[in-house]
Amino acid sequence: MAELLRTEHLSMEFGGLRAVSDLAITISEGEIIGLIGPNGAGKTTVFNVITGVYRPTTGKVVFAGDDITGWRPDQITERGIARTFQNIRLFETMSVLENVMIAKHVRLKATLSEAILGLPRYGKARQQHYQECLELLEKVQLDDVAFEQATSLPYGKQRRLEIARALATEPQLLLLDEPAAGMNPQESLELMEFVKRIRQEFDLTVFMIEHHMEVVMGVCQRIYVLDYGVTLAEGNPEEIQNNEKVIEAYLGAVDIDA
């Protein structure tokens, strides 16, 4: 398996606070990797650094051979990394389909003047994106609500729409920030299956932050554990479950029976 994402000596400081410290992550193509850690461990910061929201204090991020450190978020998205957010960030005034179509804007091969004049190149490109997005919505089973207002959807579907929107950017790597947050066990189970399925169907590599242990252990092949910005452990679910340091720092003194 070819390496897709690598971080080298990645650190992120906010004033005196070291949110991420000397992080080294390697992700190969096709993997599903988990990132766990107690609250405030710096997990979302890792995502923000990878996607260019923050510029790392030191270190670099290499994606598919390109050093993407310091790139703008939109450039990184175009390069092939898509993400979802911990707190849902949909475009409230738009329909489900329109939300997904936003992702196609950068792929539009026409100019604004062509759009204003209604020239066929724009119309065709737009129509093609419209079809693609409808098909995408079908694949994620949101086609029945394609014309509903995005914010009128139930919570679980809003989460799925966020993932669909990320998929529409045609990514190689998908970063999911707590996709199962606020879901009941049944919904989390469905989400797990969903993530596995889209990885197959869209030929993706997935990197996810998650608190639901069943989800992480059930779906991830390898897991990184973060605590106070420091990598505590790395390994497959079994190794992580039996890692003393992890049990102590993250799961506390409570026994886990998985």
Added chain:
Amino acid sequence: MDKHAKLKFILTLLVVLVSFGALYIAQGTMNSFYIRVLNLAAIYAILALSLNLILGFTGMFSLGHAGFMCIGSYVAGILTMSPASKEIIYFMEPIHPLLANVQWPILPAILLGGIIAALFGFMIGFPALRLRDDYLAIATLGFAEIIRIVVTNVIPITNGALGLKNIPSVDSLLVYWGCAIVTLIVLMRIINSSWGYAFKAIRDNEIAAQAMGINIFKHKLLSFTIGAFFAGIAGALMAFLITSIDPTMYRFTFTFQILLIVVLGGMGSLSGSVVAAVIFSILMEVLRFVEQPMNLLGLEISGIPGMRMVIFSLGLLLIILFYRRGLMGTNEFNWNWVLNRLGIKTSHQGKRGEAN
């Protein structure tokens, strides 16, 4: 495709033809005062539409509109005045020799007014659009004032505080409303295009828009520049409507009048802006009586200039308190609504038809 698409297209065409017909008839029958009010309404409509693109659709709180308008007015004024009147008017300092003998026709002058304003919009937007919300409002307000003060002081070009007089007068409804209709159509097409959705995405959630691959700064600058362009056009029209301009016209209070129209019509509704602009300019005339001396139950009140704006301010307060969405909210005029009222059933979601 939508079953009623054809019908709607015909209806739209009909409305456009009827309105041009109405303009033509009005031109022949109405007295010059009414025509002037209508022309002013067209200018306000263009201003409100362009500010709505920036504020309502892209979510940038910009208060620099008077500045862009000022540029449009001066460019159009200087380009169209006759060399003879330039010689008379520029008596403090003679006009710059390069400009002394130019006399352009009206339409190219309007266009150039827009283009120069857009250029300034681009230059101002470049540093200012790194800010947002109140900070952006303060910065753009400042830039607009800078424009006004520069205009007051480059006397060989603008004739300073004395302003320009004898700008050729245009009173054709077709010119003013023609420009307004073109503005409306262009902005409608932008709003409904992929770019329009990108603007709205930035307004709704900047971080998510960026994560969708949209270059925020580029799109904000684009929206801002287009807005400045149309503000410049409106400024040029203003110069032809009142024929004498001076820098004090373009104080920031003028921006607030436009802001009032945008809020009244609904931030994020183009049709709302047009309707509100017409209502506003008519009310501005109708309410003139409140500034006249009057006798209230035996109480003599001498005329108070500016009383009209007090009434508008109260109106704005009431809107913000009780009807925040304005006349139209973020809705647009659409034929489905009209057809349903007329008893012709259309599918409730026009777009669903397209999907099937």
